[in-house]
Amino acid sequence: MWVYEKKLLYPVEVTTCNPMLARYIMEQYGGADGELAAALRYMNQRYTVPDKVIGLLTDISTEEFSHLEMLATMIYKLTKDATPEQLEKAGLGAHFVNHGHSLFYENAGGVPFTTTYIQSKGDPIADLYEDIAAEEKARATYQWLIDISDDPGINDALRFLRERENIHSLRFREAVELLKDERDRKKIF
Amino acid sequence: MDRSLFRGSYKPYVSPRDPCPPILVKTFVLPPQLFTNFQKPGLPQYSPEQALKHGSLWPSFVDGFYSEEGIS
Incomplete structure (x- = not known):
């Protein structure tokens, strides 16, 4: 069960109508290394990991959904009053034809989200290493988004989100260390 | 090789209403490379x-895997 708070995790200030930037941010919205992939990956793996790390996966997955909400707000605000011509110029003509002004889970190239982006291997070490890799890839994506964006309000929120990827990566690394402590040999002696 | 060096285990939550007979202890693999960030020489x-x-020149990196272990 979840309790919803009707506010964003971190404020999102958007000052310009910039559908091109919205399109780039969609990489983190519905892309392979994006927040949707992260949230779904952890929320699913959590059932079959050792009990010590179930809570961590649930918590981080929940936070990823709050990041997804921030990205949705950015994309919505950057495009909500854009004309079809502006959207077309930004490379969102095909998006507009299919989805109008609504959002959709697609990457910056317009490829729709697929669960083939994520995995649950049922082996705790394999799963946690995938999670660490996912956080590092998301961190890198935020770096390139910050580099390509000239909107100071958006960049402030993107910097916050990038920092959270660092912390999540660290927590997953700690989870691996916790599991190493569960070594059978240690318990016998 | 002592395989217990490379296996971990935990006791999952067991409900009195579990529909299948519950497995009380779950085992998982902690492969040797997890404990060796750089391979020591010699x-x-x-x-x-x-x-x-x-499959390896070094016994310390061989942890085997047998279906008899019952990990899956």
């Missing part, structure tokens, strides 16, 4: 014939 080695059979 580790004991297998003979070439044994190394071919095991």
